[in-house]
Amino acid sequence: MANFLDYTIVGCDPRLMGMGPVGAINKLLAKRGLKLNDIDILEINEAFSGQVLGCLRELDIPMGSEMYRRLNPNGGAVALGHPLGMSGARILTSICYEFINHPDKRFAIGSACIGGGQGIAILLENPSFGD
Numbered sequence: 001m002a003n004f005l006d007y008t009i010v011g012c013d014p015r016l017m018g019m020g021p022v023g024a025i026n027k028l029l030a031k032r033g034l035k036l037n038d039i040d041i042l043e044i045n046e047a048f049s050g051q052v053l054g055c056l057r058e059l060d061i062p063m064g065s066e067m068y069r070r071l072n073p074n075g076g077a078v079a080l081g082h083p084l085g086m087s088g089a090r091i092l093t094s095i096c097y098e099f100i101n102h103p104d105k106r107f108a109i110g111s112a113c114i115g116g117g118q119g120i121a122i123l124l125e126n127p128s129f130g131d
Contacts, residue, residue, distance in 0.1 A: 001096035002108070002124040006032055009120045018051035020119020021111035022058040028109065028121045036061070041098050041108035042070050043091045046077040051113065073098055087112055092122075099126040 008031060010023040021044050029036060036042075036059065046052045052072075061067045074080065074094055083090055091110040098105060106129045111121040 002099055003127055005123040005125050007122045012117050014117030017115055017117050018047050018113045020113035021055050024119035024121035025111050028123055039107050039109050040105035041095055043072055043110040045087050045112035047113050049078050095124055103128045
């Protein structure tokens with residue numbers, strides 16, 4: 001359903017824990033030599049609705065842009081649910097279904113903030129592109 005390529009975990013100011021995905025995504029892209037525009041699916045878990053807007057601002061993703069349309073293509077946690085302890089599994093499942101329904105999409109990043117001042121991001125590849 002998806003090939004695991006890499007991940008990053010970063011720390012951030014605990015008072016701004018919702019911004020954790022920004023650092024994790026940027027570190028992951030740099031680590032793999034990718035740019036944000038190389039990513040076909042971008043899942044940012046919504047700890048709350050305004051949190052993802054701050055991440056978009058810091059990632060320089062303008063509302064209405066092509067990259068914005070790649071964000072949470074089936075809705076985020078506000079629309080789909082924020083299952084306690086299972087948000088990562090929900091994000092991974094959403095990405096896998098996107099890969100199944102859109103075999104032309106190659107790379108996906110799933111990300112989330114973590115209470116206490118952390119962020120995590122995972123890079124996945126559609127198996128139809130793998131070696």
